[in-house]
Amino acid sequence: MTPRLGLVLGALRADQQADRVVPPSGFTAQLTSFTAGAMAFLAVFALALSLASGRLAERWEATLKDTATIRISASDDQIAVQTAAVLAVLETTPGIASARALSMDEQRALLAPWFGPDLPLDALPLPQLIELTETPLGDLDTEGLRLRLAAEAPGAVLDDHTRWREPLVRAADRLRLLGLASIVLILGAMAAMITLATQAALAANAQVIEVLRLVGAQDSYIARAFVRRFSLRALIGAAAGTSLGLLAVTLLPGVEPAGAFLTGLGFQGVTWLWPLMIPPLSAVVAFGATRAATLHALGRLS
Amino acid sequence: MTPRLGLVLGALRADQQADRVVPPSGFTAQLTSFTAGAMAFLAVFALALSLASGRLAERWEATLKDTATIRISASDDQIAVQTAAVLAVLETTPGIASARALSMDEQRALLAPWFGPDLPLDALPLPQLIELTETPLGDLDTEGLRLRLAAEAPGAVLDDHTRWREPLVRAADRLRLLGLASIVLILGAMAAMITLATQAALAANAQVIEVLRLVGAQDSYIARAFVRRFSLRALIGAAAGTSLGLLAVTLLPGVEPAGAFLTGLGFQGVTWLWPLMIPPLSAVVAFGATRAATLHALGRLS
């Protein structure tokens, strides 16, 4: 063994001695582990909810694409004129990203569910459909557009029926936020509980601190032992809670992949990395909470 | 003061004395209140989520009504024959509650978004639409029906496009269950934490118990003081947590009433009674947990 290694081992051993001065288990220690575990479990669920809602919102948003349709019904010779007029109006309307007249084939595809694929469209006085996409800002003034269309192209009707999905997207977004907010809340509650548990442990171990003080222990010596003990417990608890949470989320029966709402709460792809951050995050929270509590208590018991 | 009243007051006073033997505050006591509060807060959210999901599921279910459509495209003379054949097939298909051919007017209304209200439908070789309703059992064998229709009425196409909403309903149901499961989980975690907090308090107060034993206190005397102290704290904490939770739920901005997904998480009507049950429930949980922990500890410290 080189002298350097001996030094390192010596330091480790000294730290082990420092750790031993904190009474081994005890209910406050169990409480810390359990609190961290339960909170981590809940955090995994909140995270899963939030991620699933996020995916949902994105999917709905993708389907919606901020589109609306304008339908122009007129006599055959008028149709082309009014289509041009409508396109011109749309050109100068703020809030519209693009507008496009649909081709016959596209319209046929749209109508297929109703008439079957063999519809003799040419024989029909079909209206012309114009698909328009709003800018992401969503500052399209629907009522103003209706008025202008009525003036310029009397046969044109604005149909933004696809908007009904918008509240869905907003709701999904909200759900995602709610999930994230719960995570913050849960971590906050965990920090508070671990702080209180630490302080309870310190209060229960007031005699230990008094004895250590009596034999000349410095703050750092005392704090080190307590902080390490509690961060470690929180880390272990959170790891256990996270594992259980992941197991529970995975075991929850998933909706079939085609399901439009929730694809199941499960984690997918890189989102797996998120729950794995919970234990170290809990340990950091516990470290901070314990350290603050310990130093505060040491100040108080001086 | 009648003698009886004096007796009652005396007993009360004796109980107050018994309560005093437990050191007043302390971090474990705060921990109990805080744990109960945080858990009650989370429970309110889980409850709100569960109730909102339930409402959502009901609404979607109502919209969906388990319907599907059959479209019959054929030459004018074949249409009536095939319609009759399809209706006959549907009559003998298990899982179908009712089937009905749509009238021209109904079909016109359906097509209005595409062609405008003035479509000369009579001039068109329109397919006939048949709307069918499944039994609530949902045991319709779609593939079997498709095969039979192909044999009996070659122009008939089964379109169960409305089914896309079914996963939505199932997801909402799942969300409701998830909410209820979280409540059970949260209450369980609360019971565990309160048990541990009580045991931590008892361990921290081992000397109190020893002194009481020394001067001849019976188990009931010691248990009473501790159990009351902790149930009361849990009740207060849970009441505070519930109030805060209700406040937060109420303050969450609601989606406009027309919103299809969440009507906001808020409680409506009699559902307000549910969250109000959380504090007494927490107190009962705390009472049981504390009592068990105390009697167990008294046995151990005998």
Added chain:
Amino acid sequence: MITFNEAAYSYGGGELLADMSFRLLPGSFHFLTGPSGSGKTTLLKLCYGALLPTAGSVAVFDNDTRLLDRDAIAKTRQRIGVVHQDCQFLDHLTLAENVALPLSVSGRNMAEELANVADLVSWVGLSGQQFSRPPALSGGERQRAALARALILSPDVILADEPTGNVDWEMSLRLLRLLVELNKMGKTIVIATHDLNLIRTVKSQVPTRVLRIAKRRVQLAGADL
């Protein structure tokens, strides 16, 4: 009052106390002595049911302690005043409240007994400290408070473990005078101590017997004291 019948005690290793047979008669005054670690505290704990003999039996008020459940032992303790060697209190209550604690525990009417509490506290010289919390008391003050608490229920038996280890000689004599008076009123008293001067002083005032623990046995000490 208390009868040892071939009782023995061991903490798990060898026997600490063996083959003890003696009776503490009502109204008797006993000293218990022996070197540090010989088992004085252990013997007293056997007397009030905090420990149960590992062989033989100990009977308190004619009840075998091994046959009593926790609540029955609690009831018994309300008739025995104990002064612990390391006096323990409820640190959040005042000295007076601590002295009155046995009253509350046994369900007595506090209002009627307040005068007694004040009398006792002043006899042990703590009137000035009656509203202090135990952590703010000196070592000797705590010992005197423990004695007051042991006497408040006017128990039939008083067991005191080194009650004067931390007080000066004058205060020791004052406390002993109180115990001698109680003994004259018929109380049974056992005091564990290693202070031979104390034993000699009391011997000159009341008939006392000295139990000496030596070589795991309890012997009646001879005339050398």
Added chain:
Amino acid sequence: MITFNEAAYSYGGGELLADMSFRLLPGSFHFLTGPSGSGKTTLLKLCYGALLPTAGSVAVFDNDTRLLDRDAIAKTRQRIGVVHQDCQFLDHLTLAENVALPLSVSGRNMAEELANVADLVSWVGLSGQQFSRPPALSGGERQRAALARALILSPDVILADEPTGNVDWEMSLRLLRLLVELNKMGKTIVIATHDLNLIRTVKSQVPTRVLRIAKRRVQLAGADL
């Protein structure tokens, strides 16, 4: 070593100790005596910085205790061995580990000191109990363990508060012999006690001075001891 300069202390009420000016010189042997509650423990606490004087100053190793921060006081305490009146230990460690605790705290190499721990434990007569936990020790055994812990770092100053309150006379003499030897090696020793026999015995072996607390003042006791 320790200098009181018109120091006074009050716990909040009136002054408990007033106008104390004296020096504890290196290698001196002092007894501290006075009735129960007179302030012996308080005075010792002033000596090792557990309490700070409310007036005047106390200097330990030439440092004014009021100017030291917590860590500096901790460092100072590693040079002062203290025996508390109510000896406190870490209840989850064995007696030997408790005695060795100051070594760990001050960062000494434990391996080298193990022999010292064993020697000290056996001198205070606790070889048989070195693997016991403190709650399983008798009152006197705890006091001796506290003395061993106070001596393990071979401190310059030893402050002992009633170190023999719970041990028999023979053991008291044995413990005092150890302290007398340490004093002859140059250690400064202060013992608070109300046992006048003890003081007389030591006086016959080494030059000692007796500080008596009376009427809030510290006086050098006369020839009556």
